[in-house]
Amino acid sequence: MQDFEMKINEYLPLRDVVFNTLRSAILTGKLEPGERLMEIALANKLGVSRTPIREAIRKLELEGLVIMTPRKGAEVARITEKDLQDVLEVRESLENLATELACDRISDEEIEELKIRNAAFIEAIEKGKADFSELAELDVAFHDVIFNASKNTRLMQILSNLREQMYRYRLEYLKNPEYYGMLVKEHALITEAVINRDKDAVKQVMDRHIMHQRDAVLTLIRRQEEERNRKQ
């Protein structure tokens, strides 16, 4: 268990603070897959009682980030290749839906926003200054504009959840500059297609975008798998 700390936010209940803390610790790998989440240990570490810890774990459980076995406790969910494949299959379908809806429903302000985010992402990549998590955030911001433009709350919620499930892997993926050119080009095409409200074009490029991400992530997880096997 790597170190992680709580950001204390005066007006958020402790359980939510704990929830956010644990969540991001899991997503960034500070809590490793398979690691047990022991209430007392976490409570001491974060300086609170077991109650908020437990309530936070309940939420993580429902989100699928931790697995509970009754009377045994919680552990960080292990993500298998199959899990990722499943997530990617659903994302492919829903990102498409979101982008098509965005074509119909995006407002002029949102179009401006999209242009700005796109430019920011490109700039960050080309200047090569941003670190990977900043890059990830810029990427998220770009796609969020499209999600929001779909005007479908439920869709946005499901998609951001699916995206978070893959956060770890996406981060690794953004560390590999070999993909940058492709990413920039695809974002540009997506932006253009959405602005023109051209659903066919959007579908094409979005399919490719997700497919590339899929390939990259799967390559990555397979490599990790191999390493793990070699270690044994």
Added chain:
Amino acid sequence: MQDFEMKINEYLPLRDVVFNTLRSAILTGKLEPGERLMEIALANKLGVSRTPIREAIRKLELEGLVIMTPRKGAEVARITEKDLQDVLEVRESLENLATELACDRISDEEIEELKIRNAAFIEAIEKGKADFSELAELDVAFHDVIFNASKNTRLMQILSNLREQMYRYRLEYLKNPEYYGMLVKEHALITEAVINRDKDAVKQVMDRHIMHQRDAVLTLIRRQEEERNRKQ
């Protein structure tokens, strides 16, 4: 607050029993939208302490069935027409995905299962004996075969969640015999198309199936809305 009781299951933690109890009370309307969920009251009613109640509420919160306002408490989420529209939009896309995947991946045993479920549903409708919730269950069982055949765990999970969000409305919808003929026909077509692994046909009929359901549910919720307005 209508009456509802806990099914006591020896080896499930109380929090999960409470969670399931509250959840189905919400979905079937025994707990009405906007109703406050007060911990002590619920705890007394269900004969447990506040702790399991609170943990159940945390999960319902994440699922979107209750809305929390810090230091004020939880209330049953109000479902607007917009919410339903959003859910239906996502379902449309995902049911399609599931059925297409099922075409590729369905096994011979599952095909047999599908035929059986289809026949059972048709029989129940034609004999007119089953009550509405039985009918709903048979319908669910039919669609579940397809979900399972998609072999995508995440997809199955999201879809059954979305379906549950609409449970109330679907039940009303099944009370109206005017839809029965259409339902039976569509199920038959879906079965046939999946068996033939004919994705194009499947997409067509599934689109129609969901569209019809969408229209029915939206008509319904609008009628309810009017009634509510008349009452005031």
Added chain:
DNA sequence: ATTATGTCTCTTGTATACAATACCACACCT
């Protein structure tokens, strides 16, 4: 040697006690 059993400890599950906050009612002031 292996399996069964019992005890000890660690951890979770549940209940309860205590703290803090929000809401409501009533009175008071303007």
Added chain:
DNA sequence: AGGTGTGGTATTGTATACAAGAGACATAAT
């Protein structure tokens, strides 16, 4: 009359206490 303040009460938030189950280890029986 209307707004504002103040206290009391109801409800949530958090901590802790107690109960019970699961795992580990040791010991005894076969």
